[in-house]
Amino acid sequence: MDKLNTRAVVKVLEEKCHISTSDRLLVAVSGGADSMALLHLLDENGYQLAAAHCNFQLRGVDSDADEQLVAAFCEANNIQLYKTTFDTKIYAREKKISIEMAARELRYDWFDSLVEEHHYQAVVTGHHGNDSIETFFLNLVRGTGLRGLSGISFRNGKVIRPLLDFTRTAIEAYCNSNQINYCHDVSNDDTRFIRNKIRHEIVPVLESINPAFFETMQSNLEHLKDAELMLESEVERFIATDVVDEDNKVIIPISKLENYPHYASLLFEVLRPYGFNSSVVGEVIGHLHGLSGKQFFSETHRLIKDRHNLLVLPVEEIGVQHFWLDEGENSDVLPVKVRIYIKPDNFQFSRNPQLIHLDADLVELPLLVRKWKLGDAFMPLGMSGFKKVSDFFIDEKYSLKDKEDAWLMLSGEAIVWVLGKRIDDRFKVSNRTKRILEIELI
Template identity: 35%
Template sequence: MMHNQLQSYIRREQLFDPSRRLLLAVSGGRDSVVLAHLCVHAGLSIGIAHCNFRLRGVESERDEQFVRQLAAKYDVPFYTMQFDTAAHAETHRQSIQVAARELRYMWLEKVRQEEGYDLIATAHHMQDNVETLWMNISKGTGMAGLHGILPKQGMLVRPLLFATREDISAYAEEHRLEHVEDSSNATDKYTRNFFRHRVLPVLEEAYPQVVKNTGASIQRFREAEMLYRQALSFHRRNLLEQRKQEYFIPVNKLKKVQPLHTIVYELLKPFHCSPAQAAQVVELLDSEPGKWVATPAYRIVRDRKWLIITPLEATASTFFVIEEGQETVQLPGKQLHIKTTTGIQISDDSCMAYIDKQQLHFPLILRRWKQGDYFYPLGMTKKKKLSRFFIDQKLSLPEKEKVWVLESQKKIVWIAGMRIDNRFRITPGTKEVLKIELKDA
């Protein structure tokens, strides 16, 4: 019966074509031994891989030898690797569980690629899935945690998720399958074992069918998550507009969506926004322009009509020294091209500046603007603070932060890409012109 259930599950979840080569992760425990037996008797092409984490002394060596003999019995390829798991955990400041998982999957994928297998198969079953769900709920992983262990993730498949532990034990007894016991499974030292030995048994006292009922719910949660993701995809298309490196969300449009907090969090999660920061962003919707929330890699700014998501870039202390005769300057995402000419030209292109070279003193400095900067806008004889000029130009905070200024002897020559200083304009007496052009890199 379990053979038929396996084949039905593989078809229903579209796990793999029977012609594909599977690399089975086999610990030697009952679950993985049953998976190997099922695969062999289904005529699947398999290899067996075993990880020796060297955490249980003689017992770890016993497990490796057992799996080696199992592979020989089935006449299938065998692969094994011994890891210094404790050292890896200490070096990377990880728990033993996390270190073992990381080492296991990295090595399995390496073997899969090098030996030409199509997929990696593990023996996770329904109880494992139910334990994972309750662990995720307890940790507060949100909607994504409700789907538990997925039947397929990339090159990884779990063909036994349909089976309970009782199903697997009955199959092992029916076919008289030997296996080895991992003594660490008996302790509550690890979180999963705590849920396995202490949490689920209590739930089963009140609800004897809790494992099967929760397993059925997981399938419904997976389907609900699909609907959830479809709705989020609609909101992303409707609300999130990308302009080069920045993203724009219309404030008034966002304020009308429901449920607001959930949609804001999901929209901003790819920008490393935490739930607490998402709540702060919701508050930005009713704040004055200029306020912002910073995530580890982005700044979310309340502009007049938009929330603007911009990558955190270099601070205003970044500067470049330009020597006389230098022709190019490489900026983040931009290039400055410099050329001396005798032809007097005028251009309406704000990314092009024509400067009276005689008024300059090298080296020039190219830097980010800072508070207190002022200049004499072209055509004016009175100075103006850059902060006021930017307000007149209706620049957002992220746009202001990207402004470069060119200066000569602490006098601003050009607000790059915007306006030159009147003191450095071309006049009838100009003999040499410095042509400066700001281009995208």
């Protein structure tokens, strides 16, 4: 492995991070050896930069000491420093997430705001090769797709990581040889945390088996990254040619999916952006030919196994379930937009299922618009008997999502219209009709 020096880092910046010497950089500096070495290297090479330090208030006086160390270094080297303080525990409690996730969200949201306000080309972090290897094992233990096994990327959007080719030992040696002070976070020694257990207990055993373990893992991660890129290409092709994304609903045809030899991996990558983990995707695969209506959930989305498709929809809170409408009113601010008014005699019947005409003298205003429920029944146009709405849905081949989205319009206790589909025969216009009520779904 190359020795950590300015020339080696500049090479990585240019070839793997795609950064030029004219770019303005925001360096994330915690006070640890990796970020302090990175700041020194970039400053020594004359990059246009500023430092950004977050005090997460998690380690008491140690957190304050980190801030003071970073501030002293920046002042001594005439480097602009942005500082901020977060109440990380309160944020984590409010968001119901881990402290680690809270700290990540807080710092990257802040970095994004600095980049936008001050026009930096990239945020530079001190992640190194050991971090990438630890991430591989962490994801391996938790369960992941190929993406989680390819380590940390040199560039992800505006975030770049030019130290991934170097070891923690090389970074600390650089700090020592250049007399750079840095802080040691004692929480990194606590093996109750999985990452620390991997770092202090598992990796040393593997290094004892293979003295070139770091170089071997770096090579493995490169191969996995190449495989990931090939899989991404296949996923993009499948999404572009076979997956439909419309009206906040993603439709995945099961027959098209199964045309791929390794469709389980393909489906995982398609569903991953919607928060579905490998365990849930495995359950979905097991139910591809099961009964329709089976549902699977992530934190943000749900997946419905329909007859021939998998439907992915956002998890939505229950909204308006019913409302009243009178003649001359409309419901533009409600989930269902309906307009009701009396029509003159000289009109033509509509063939549009979104536009209906009823005998106004048979309708009791105001009309109730509500969600359907079990037991609802009506007399579909052209029939002389009643039919359950649920049976009507089956005949019309409604999916589970279609049923959930279905609305009924009622006059008193009687169903007038299954919106967008069929009116009730009892309210139709006949040769006895004197006044016509027009209702439009807009």
